[in-house]
Amino acid sequence: MSKKKDTELEIIDTADGAVIKSGKKTIAEIKEKSGNFVIVFSGKEIATVTSFEAALEEAIMAYNLSI
Numbered sequence: 001m002s003k004k005k006d007t008e009l010e011i012i013d014t015a016d017g018a019v020i021k022s023g024k025k026t027i028a029e030i031k032e033k034s035g036n037f038v039i040v041f042s043g044k045e046i047a048t049v050t051s052f053e054a055a056l057e058e059a060i061m062a063y064n065l066s067i
Contacts, residue, residue, distance in 0.1 A: 009060070018052075020059055028059035042066075 010021045017031040017038075029040040030052065037055035039047045041062045049055050 011056070018056075020056070020063075022063075027063045030055045030059060 007022055009027065012019045012021060014029075017029060019029050020027040027041075031038045031040060033048075036048050036050055037052055038045055039049070039055050039058045039062070041059065046062055047055075047058045049058060
């Protein structure tokens with residue numbers, strides 16, 4: 001059986017939202033627009049949600065599906 005490796009994610013505040021990083025690699029960006037949060041993954045907007053917590057969850061799910 002293979003062992004699962006823990007991945008640490010860093011959430012960094014920016015002027016227009018937040019950036020999620022794993023080491024030096026940017027995983028996703030969360031941008032606030034008109035009271036909603038837009039998740040940008042690999043340069044593409046993948047979802048728009050109403051809360052930051054939901055945006056963070058969507059960004060992490062998108063990252064997990066891509067690896």
